[in-house]
Amino acid sequence: MSREPRREQLLNAADRVIQREGPSASMNAIAAEAGITKPILYRHFGDRNGLIRALTERHTGGLLTAVRAALAEPLERRDRVEHVLDTYLAGIEARPQVYRLLTHPEPGDPSGAGNALAPALRQIAEEITRAVQHQVDLGADRDLLAEAWGRGITGMVLAAGDWWLETRPCSRTRMVQALADLLWGRLAAAADLPTAVLPTAPAEPNGD
Amino acid sequence: MSREPRREQLLNAADRVIQREGPSASMNAIAAEAGITKPILYRHFGDRNGLIRALTERHTGGLLTAVRAALAEPLERRDRVEHVLDTYLAGIEARPQVYRLLTHPEPGDPSGAGNALAPALRQIAEEITRAVQHQVDLGADRDLLAEAWGRGITGMVLAAGDWWLETRPCSRTRMVQALADLLWGRLAAAADLPTAVLPTAPAEPNGD
DNA sequence: ACCGGGGTGTTACCCCCGGTAACATCGTCG
């Protein structure tokens, strides 16, 4: 049996274990789940990071290409943005546990999984940057704005999607609307409230 | 000598070591830097997480209160938003190493510092949410929008600020403008570019 | 003067984890 299929099997096992025990699962545990012992894992993945990386690449690959495709869709701008947002949210919605453990390495966990999503996010940010650069007329500042916005939008969607996935405060389409509205300047356009009380916030000096 | 001062000294030592060796610094190393041995650290902080938590609370406290104050400033909306953005960027600019190691636990690092910033960010998000709820008229959807936007804006600023700090592509004030412009819907308002080529992106199947 | 408690600190140890070395086995191709 050539390397690749076995690799897949091992990744599957690692996946199961990590879903069950969290990202701090030990190499021993993963090996045991696969019915083998550690050195084999190391032969295939080099070190723990290699395993984690392979795992996350597998998980994020689909999402990344989906977002890429959504960005290239020939739609009106607002529709395209909504489409991208929806694609991302649908992606993380499809595998919430996976997504969660990629982004939220439970505290006190000796694993490098915290930034495992980082590469994928960086790539998404780059895609958005490129799309903005090629599709939107921003004048002289285009490069700077496109880059800053690419990162910013990615981070925005990450954080907001994260919260949405945890609390599920509304349907996906409504969430898409909320985020698109934010990007469409609704925060800027809305009227002021009549400056109610606002006593510098009650703010108990509570720490976390 | 009562507990508190010693605690501060230990935190200072931990700080130095972590700045020097990265967040993966061992408890042994920290203890050595403080001129003592491990059990004392454990007496004061319980476990490694306690130490890290105390450390990050110290570092993020100032930033958090600064942002809180900026949010309450009695300014025009755009000015207030810019003020908040500038406050945040100035905060991370002031201690780049600290910020970086809080957010970017170098890969392959067995430390729980990756999410150390998370509580502070959560609090910032809550502050923004409250501010939006109390200051902006958003109609029936106000609660949902305020919450989603609070998270979204926080994530946006985090990601964009992160990138800005790493690459320093422009002055702080320009960065503030770029982000405020994004929130003000400049992406939505800008004209289309004449749909150049855009062949679905070359996209070598390259990983990372 | 004596003791006890709360602080300081130590050495020595445990368990587990990531990672490696050395060795044994099986199937396939020349």
Place this chain on the structure above:
DNA sequence: CGACGATGTTACCGGGGGTAACACCCCGGT
């Protein structure tokens, strides 16, 4: 057959987090 490339094993190492047990030191109370 023999070599090769895969499979797998046991046994070990270094080091990290965390704890137990013990020792000192000072200060306030009786």
